[in-house]
Amino acid sequence: MKPIAFATLSLVLIAGCNDAPQPQEIAVVNAPTEQTGKNTYLMYCAQCHGASGDGKGSLQLDRPARSFIDSGFSFGN
Numbered sequence: 048m049k050p051i052a053f054a055t056l057s058l059v060l061i062a063g064c065n066d067a068p069q070p071q072e073i074a075v076v077n078a079p080t081e082q083t084g085k086n087t088y089l090m091y092c093a094q095c096h097g098a099s100g101d102g103k104g105s106l107q108l109d110r111p112a113r114s115f116i117d118s119g120f121s122f123g124n
Contacts, residue, residue: 094106095108095112096112096113096114096115097112099116100114100115100116101114101115101116102114102115102116102117
């Protein structure tokens with residue numbers, strides 16, 4: 048039992064010796080990137096979630112699409 052406890056304690060101590068994670072840089076979004084994202088949303092997402100993200104898209108679904116405006120979840124998904 049002592050060798051297992053010693054090995055476990057050793058692994059915990061070794062794992063705690065690694066460097067702290069470096070803070071990530073904030074990405075700067077330029078106008079072309081923003082427009083590409085908007086076009087992608089309109090092409091693949093707006094049919095269900097609506098052009099404004101309110102969940103009122105043009106497709107008839109079995110259950111309502113999530114509203115991105117409310118920040119809520121629909122039916123647990």
